[in-house]
Amino acid sequence: MSAQIRLVEVTDANRDAVVALRVDPAQERFVASVEKSFLDAAENPSAHPWFRAVYDGDVPVGFVMLSWNLVPEPGLRGPYFLWRLLVGAGFQGRGYGRAILDEVVALLRADGAVELLTSYVPGDGSPEPFYRRYGFTPTGETDEDGEIVLRLPLARDDRGQG
Numbered sequence: 001m002s003a004q005i006r007l008v009e010v011t012d013a014n015r016d017a018v019v020a021l022r023v024d025p026a027q028e029r030f031v032a033s034v035e036k037s038f039l040d041a042a043e044n045p046s047a048h049p050w051f052r053a054v055y056d057g058d059v060p061v062g063f064v065m066l067s068w069n070l071v072p073e074p075g076l077r078g079p080y081f082l083w084r085l086l087v088g089a090g091f092q093g094r095g096y097g098r099a100i101l102d103e104v105v106a107l108l109r110a111d112g113a114v115e116l117l118t119s120y121v122p123g124d125g126s127p128e129p130f131y132r133r134y135g136f137t138p139t140g141e142t143d144e145d146g147e148i149v150l151r152l153p154l155a156r157d158d159r160g161q162g
């Protein structure tokens, strides 16, 4: 059964609750905090940042940030790049991560996207198995920070699940 989630805009009303989301300390090397994500978004308008808080009912459980339809250039992959994805430590393993990707993929398809790129820091406990299970595969590239680049095709015929 898939988790029921909502993607919600971040406003002054919910900002503190979303910033309070934390991954497990051992996972902090794989993903930047929500606070850092807001700073990165503000400092990198050319990356076309788009982000949403993720709610289950009234409870914030996660955060997702993409580069949305940017013009690719050296150091900026896209047009669509999954930049941050996190599910709070106490909420992981319940299908939220997959449900977030399902929602994002639906929005991307509606926007005409044909692929979603992302990258991950390799190492023990990395999100690689999560992304692979969802259908991402390596492009063969490694980015300037040593992250492994992954691709999810979005054309309807590319995946059995869509």
Ligand SMILES: CC(C)(COP(=O)(O)OP(=O)(O)OC[C@H]1O[C@@H](n2cnc3c(N)ncnc32)[C@H](O)[C@@H]1OP(=O)(O)O)[C@@H](O)C(=O)NCCC(=O)NCCS
Residues within 6 Å of the ligand: 023, 027, 030, 031, 083, 084, 085, 086, 087, 088, 091, 092, 093, 094, 095, 096, 097, 098, 099, 120, 125, 126, 127, 129, 130, 133
């Ligand atoms: C990666 C992350 C978003 C996954 O979210 P989640 O809600 O725990 O994942 P789900 O419960 O939706 O899991 C979906 C599937 O992936 C599997 N999975 C999730 N994390 C996994 C891991 N670390 N290793 C192996 N399998 C994993 C689940 O077992 C499940 O498998 P199933 O299809 O057989 O049921 C979450 O663990 C997280 O926030 N991690 C820390 C931050 C991070 O690394 N973010 C990504 C880098 S930007």
